[in-house]
Amino acid sequence: MNCENALELMNRELDGALTEAESAALRAHLDACPDCRETWRQLHELDALLRESELEPPAALHEGVMREIRQEQKRKPHRAWVPAAAIAAAAALVLLAGRAGLIALPGFEQTDVISVNIGSAVEQIFAQTGAKTPDEAAAQQAAELAAETGLDVLLVWNSGVPLELETAAYETAQSGARLYCVTGQMAQTILDEYGAAAYSPDDVFSDLPEKEAAYVLVLP
Amino acid sequence: MQDDNLIRRAAAQDAAAFEQLMLLHQKPVYNICYRMAGNAEDALDLSQEVFLKLWRTLTQYQFDAAFSTWLYRLTQNVCIDFLRKQKRQQHVSLTFSDDEDEGKELSVPDPEPLPEERVIFNEKQEAIRTAMNALPVDFREILELRVVRQLPYEQIAQIMDLPVGTVKSRLARARLQLKKRLDAGNFFETGASKCTE
């Protein structure tokens, strides 16, 4: 083995990537070659010093990021989308009465209920944007959709019926979906409690608790 | 694997889950940023940017690669973007090593260390830090990923988008170049002669 081969082995030894035979060959060369022994010592020292030079992140990192995130959530409380798969598996949708009043929901008898099928709207958005998962483009399209219908939409990710609604009255659609009418305060609670990933076309959610009524659609 | 649940909750914009996830991963991210930017002030800004980006794009993570691979790639990209912008603003040459050229120019100007940085470093570590800053950015990155983070070659190859063979050779050249820079400053006290094949 020449010194060049030895150097290559030294590097892989530092990375713990030598076979036993290679390791033995390297040792034999090092025993016979003082130059390589010195290089060997130095490379080991450098690796050790590099590892020791690791820094602790300053507290400002974590604090700054969380401050920004919490402010962002206040400004635009619910711009995010949950993954499409999660929606398909089990989802609760909160519908708010929009500026244009209540719209009919397909499958429900009442004509004064909002007529946006949020489930299919979400699918449509994903189909149109080609996004496998919700993203900015999808959120943008949803914003436009909601603006067109004058509807404020809240999307709550949940597996099953929110606890708060277990004893509440609801209407049932043929699909088995349930529609609950709740107070704005209750909608806010459900959002908070269920880690709601939801969407609003504007900052309307800041006054969600003051709203007289909000609709919660729980998909089967 | 225990991250998966946190990741899913954080992706659904659960800020508390995201905070936990961040606390678990902030040290490597900060250190990669520090290595690539070369100073604490930029490292802080860049790591913050990484985590805010993570918060906004976490739904794109598909659990197909290791989360750390995904996160370190994001970190690397944020840092490289920053270095490119800095290069445009300051007309400083940002060198990447390639297989012929070992990168003679400084990647980033070496700024005065901030006061808080001085505390931790003894002389040798200060010398290492200075020598590291003089290496091309991909040498600094690969040394951080392999030597400090101890990631396997294959994962480094995924993060840096390189063949595994190139990872090995680049790592070897990075170590040698770091050693060479330190040799010039009498870093190794024994003063033994160098290996000359």
Ligand SMILES: [Zn+2]
């Ligand atoms: Zn030798």
